[in-house]
Amino acid sequence: MEADISKLLPGQIMTVEWRGKPVWIVHRTPAMLAALKQAEPHLADPGSTRPQQPDYAANECRSIKPEIMVAVGICTHLGCSPTEKFRPGAAQGMPADWPGGFFCPCHGSQFDLAGRVFKNMPAPTNLEIPSHTYLADTRLLIGEDGKSA
Numbered sequence: 672m673e674a675d676i677s678k679l680l681p682g683q684i685m686t687v688e689w690r691g692k693p694v695w696i697v698h699r700t701p702a703m704l705a706a707l708k709q710a711e712p713h714l715a716d717p718g719s720t721r722p723q724q725p726d727y728a729a730n731e732c733r734s735i736k737p738e739i740m741v742a743v744g745i746c747t748h749l750g751c752s753p754t755e756k757f758r759p760g761a762a763q764g765m766p767a768d769w770p771g772g773f774f775c776p777c778h779g780s781q782f783d784l785a786g787r788v789f790k791n792m793p794a795p796t797n798l799e800i801p802s803h804t805y806l807a808d809t810r811l812l813i814g815e816d817g818k819s820a
């Protein structure tokens with residue numbers, strides 16, 4: 672599945688379908704990247720130690736390029752689709768100390784802007800990061816990691 676991200680502006684999200692699943696691509700702003708650090712003390716698995724991402728996304732941003740997040744948009748609890756709550760604070764009905772991220776309305780799981788789940792949520796793990804690689808600066812290939820033939 673190829674995705675053209677040339678029109679994805681900082682702060683925006685686009686969704687593509689891959690194998691019947693929604694895959695989110697988010698162009699994170701510097702403020703959104705800073706929010707990842709802010710969220711860390713409140714996360715269940717901030718280092719993403721469980722294998723929910725390929726090796727090349729096992730870093731603090733869970734991505735190949737820090738500014739581009741790629742994640743499967745399916746809650747790891749019972750498979751609902753979380754909604755984006757990118758604005759920090761209470762503006763989108765979240766707690767005042769909300770750093771920005773995603774909220775699953777089904778049972779209330781919260782995820783940060785790298786798809787990492789907050790502590791004490793129904794969702795047991797961080798969101799899945801699919802295999803992906805860059806064919807060009809603004810062209811992503813979802814489902815391949817560039818290593819296999």
Ligand code: FES
Nearest residue numbers: 746748749775778
């Ligand atoms: S399916 Fe997301 S919290 Fe239950």
